[in-house]
Amino acid sequence: MALPLFNSIASWWLKKRIHQIELFLKYPGDVQYEVLQKLLDQAQNTEWGRTFDFGSICNYEDFRTRIPVVHYEDIADAIDRTRKGEQQLFWSSDIKWFAKSSGTTNAKSKFIPVSQEALIDCHFKSGKDLLCLYLNNNPESKLFTGKSLRLGGSKELYKDNGSYFGDLSAILIDNMPKWAEYSSTPSNKVSLMSNWEDKLRAIIAESIPENVTSLAGVPSWMLVLLNQLLKEQSAENLAAIWPHLEVYFHGGVAFTPYREQFKKILPADSKCYEIYNASEGFFA
Known part of the structure; x- marks a missing residue:
């Protein structure tokens, strides 16, 4: 499916959720x-x-x-x-x-x-609500004409009983709906790599050719990735690499210590949205 068409369909589908969110508020x-x-x-x-x-x-x-x-x-x-x-x-x-x-x-x-119900009815539903609210507040958004660069952790197999443990981000990526996977970069294989240095190089290699319209990840690690990318591309601002980048969704740690550093490298008209997502649930 062409990304412009996907953008229209995804935006329409997500905006339908607004009525339900309004009922929650009421x-x-x-x-x-x-x-x-x-x-x-x-x-x-x-x-x-x-x-x-x-x-x-x-x-x-x-x-x-x-x-x-x-x-x-x-x-x-x-x-x-x-x-x-x-x-x-x-x-x-x-x-x-x-x-x-x-x-x-x-x-x-x-x-x-983390149960399957927690993934579907809490984490993924809240993620969709986040996108729904963003699109409702930014009706001219072209978020889904490109991809979201997500930065996650890794997973490990626990002994031989078929259960897994890892960072929450890795669990979300490994269970992500197809529509979300389609609109994300890098690939699941790269996202779940355990060696940080290898992962860093692989993310940069896969993501540079993409039209990245959003970023999602913990500020501390995201800053390391973006600074390395800018260094390799001899650029000072991400607008030179991804001109349509419009929003950064961040959480996990306080953003204040990183705000000025991100302000220097994000496109001037981009936005930052803080989310409160933890292992126990997606809270806000």
């Missing part, structure tokens, strides 16, 4: 309550759901008083059981993916279970 309490009940219903027959009798929880007060607040260490053994192949502990569908998150309270890494 009735936030009702929507959140509906989501809570849906999650409790789906998880009521799991080990965790039976322990706390999810099926009889009828309101927020029931949930608040019955479900304990726990630290990761309190459920680490159950997560390890899931990583080794045991299912139906926290969620009703099989868990094959675990987002590896740096420990914040101790030196150990945390492994956050």
